[in-house]
Amino acid sequence: MRFILxxxxxxxxxxxxxxxxxxxTAMDRYNDELxxxxxxxxxxxxHPSSRGALIDFSQGKRTVTTGPFASSDALIAGFWMIQVKTREEALEWARRCPLLPGSDRGAASGCGARAAGLSARGAPHHQAR
Structure with a gap:
């Protein structure tokens, strides 16, 4: 299973x-372990959001908004794509993720695991529920 941290x-x-x-140093050590x-x-x-842009595809239009963006809560600073056997293994890797300065709520505030839902070819994979 593939997960994105x-x-x-x-x-x-x-x-x-x-x-x-x-x-x-902590990130290098974590990457080496992976x-x-x-x-x-x-x-x-x-890169920080000041170098990015958001494209809104609503109402049949494409509207571009350039950064920076006010709310950092929804922004991503980085990622790791991992392939492991179980969700529990992915969560264990997420728990070991180095925390950024000021992360005071444990790993949940710094790094989280999401199921990537990718097939072996890397294309989006939709599973029947």
Whole structure:
């Protein structure tokens, strides 16, 4: 099963400044563990929303809004795509995710696991319910 671990944006990631040496070291260690376990498919850190745009496809129109975006609660600072055998294994990896400075509510405030719903070819996969 494929899962995506999402690293939520915070004020520090939205500032566009460099990450601390301690955080970079922790992220490198975590990435190395994922690679050694053979579960990492892809990973990346994302630019702050000030460098992004949102395209709204409503009412038959395409409306582009450029960043930055006010609410960092819905923004993503990075991701890991992993392939594991169970949801529980994905959640265990999410619990081990390094936390950003100021993450005071445990892993849920920094990193969460979502089922990616991807087929072996990477195309969206729709399962019958």
């Amino acid at each position: 999402l690293l939520k944006a915070r004020l520090e990631t939205e500032s566009g400044g460099p990450a601390s040496r301690a955080l970079i 690679v050694r376990a053979g579960v990492l498919l892809d990973a990346a850190g994302l």
